[in-house]
Amino acid sequence: MSSKLPPAPSGYPVLKNAVQFARDPFEFVERATSECGDIYRMDLPAVDDVFVFAHPDYFDRVLVSDIDAFGKTEDYQRAFGHGLLSVEGQQWSHQREMLQPLFYREQIKGYTDQMVACTERRLETWKEGETLDLEPEMKNLTLEILFSTLFGRALVPGEDQDLRDAADGLNEWFTPSSWILPPWVPTPARRRFDQSTKRLRQEVRRLLEEGSDQTGVSPSINEPSGSNVQSIPEQTAAASTTPDLLTQLQQARNREDGPQFTTEEIEDQLITMVFAGHETTAAALAFTWYVIATQSDIREQFQEELDTVLDGGRPTYDNLQNLEFTDQIITEALRLYPPIHTIPRQTITDVEVGGYRIPEGHEIHLSIIHVHRDEQFYEDPLEFRPERWTNEFEGELHDFAYIPFGGGRRTCIGREFALLEAKVVLATIGQKFQFEWGKKDEINLEPRVTTRSKEGIPLKICQR
């Protein structure tokens, strides 16, 4: 094995690469790859070096061909206990096997009406001519959809602020300042994280208790928790509706062959889903609306497709399958603006990658955003071109050059859910409204837990 460590980009004498990284992490990654190539070391003062991989061959190595040499980082376990995102080994295979069927297309399909209804309810709050920041707006909407489909609990637009704050607070564990501070430092962000998980656990436990009082029935299928909360419209309770995840997990406890999770494990799973599932999908949607607002050729084609395929009707699972251009828009948005810009891992043993030694116990960052914008794989990578996604192009693309949902066995369990949700939201809103971008400049990206726009995505709402 090589004894040579990967190169580190030039930095300051004491703080090394920490200052540049904290100031502008995306800019740092770009500069570091042009200075050092597609594998390098971040030299950080207070914590161990972090290694960055920026080539799909290395993604394949970490996520598939040498997967046992790379584990999840300790941060995930500290944050989400026994949730699917953090566990490993036997415990992970067991959980994934139990949860996977609940995320099959056939199951997810049954959430379509609920997704449409949540979107329609949010649209009732919109006013012609007002400017909305689409980042928080889409986050509110995706949280409402998750609560409805996973918890069976209606979150009403403009209400339940404590639960919205708690969902938001889950990200605090992973703020960039936390990447460069040891885990035992009780930063305000980490304290907010603890309060958030406490509030969400309390809510899950309340719903579980309500559920066990109503044997065999959905605990609270979109029933209000307080008198001022409305239930989801009648049409969502159609026979084809899939029961919410919490109910399914609870009912399975009563069957011998079902997933046998303890109450604490159910809490961990649901908190994990809120963390992994709402801000990611919201980011994908906010960036998609930004592109549709700023590129008139894409907007026209998108609207024409909605008008032809849906003909003014309510989106259904079946008619959504015919929105081919909308599919391409989503695929391209997830390339140019991948919500998860970086996948973290930790070496379990010393490994040699790209001719360099990566020592045991060190953190690795797979830079998805760098590869998604690399001209080796994409012509004019910074241009938004949905039409590049032909079968022929996909067939020729390196398997790991497009991984918005990760890859290998730890690939996103919510992929089908997120893609359906994105299409529902685009189709429901896109039939009624369009947006105007009032600024001259383009957005600037910054990496929080998900990829974000530094200035938000303020768009003016116009009726179509």
Ligand code: HEM
């Ligand atoms: C556009 C939206 C989404 C994106 C871009 C996304 C991205 C990802 C990525 C990159 C991973 C792999 C992480 C890793 O390997 O460390 C992942 C895993 C995961 N995602 Fe998603 N995700 C999205 C939506 C969702 C939704 C809607 C849910 C749940 C309802 C969800 C639940 C999960 C879970 C539980 C895992 C862990 C899977 C495992 O380790 O077995 N995600 N996601």
